[in-house]
Amino acid sequence: MTAIDMRFATAADCAALQQLILEHGPNDWNYLPADGVDLTLQQLAAGTVQGLLAEQEGRLLGIMLFAVSDRYPAYRPADVAADRAGFLIEAVVSRDSAGLGLGSRLLLAVCDALRAQGCGWICADRHQQNTGSAGMMRKAGFAELGSYDDPAHRWSGSRQTTVCGRRL
Template identity: 55%
Template sequence: MAILLRDASAFDADSVQSLLFDHGPNMWNWLPPEGVARTIQQLVAGLAGGVLAEDGSTLVGAVLYRQADPYPSLRPDDIAPLQCSYIVEAVVHRDYAGQGIGARLLNSVCQKLAAQGQAWVVADRHEENGPSAGMMRKAGLQQLGVYDDPARRPSGSRRTAVCGRRL
């Protein structure tokens, strides 16, 4: 398998959105159409970035991110809010799950953010989403906290886990 990673561009917006809606939904993921549309618009406008994984011409994974500090109470005191980024979306095509593609994508994003001067990155997931937890752990993100989040997490514990790492 020769999975290649590359930066996302505005031209990828439709295929990334399709990947998110075709392979992202499960009992653990919160993918509101308006939120995904907003993130795709930010990608097109250059306000969000992304790294894609491709197997030939098939898009098999994507991680989208933007500069943001959504969990300031969990940020280290020596890092300024403008040095923080947030992983907005991470998805791997279900036929390619469990092959380390998500961790490769997250590691690539972390390297890219560090090169851009970012010092901190966070992501969140359903507390019980084991595959997402493993992907984040393999990319060096550590769990920082868990909170009740019934509006976004209608199943299981209904809690969100926040993970982060220094860059």
């Protein structure tokens, strides 16, 4: 099998990333409005959001979009400053690459990137019942921190969002 390469995404990747996200991301557990995806990719192009992507022989397999952001300050450890917190905005792995550990490898690379930038904490959220995302986060060392009703973003199952986090 050919090696999988990981690299930071650039503005030049935005069209391919949008296609991957909108083609392989939607399911009963993910909240992916097209305008929100577009805004996040504009932020990537502007440099306020970062992305790590996985490729194999030039084929895009997955993307993690993240930022230095204190999205859930109530869960951030008291000894970590707000400007040293990261947030995983989006994680999408192509359907044919799902279940192979690529998501957790990408997420660990995101953790390494944020740690190198001086961050000491990262959090992410997911649908409470998204077992695939839960497994990816668990393998990357994340712990569940709490759940809340979120009917505006979760229209299936429990309709709850679970927040997960870990120290870096």
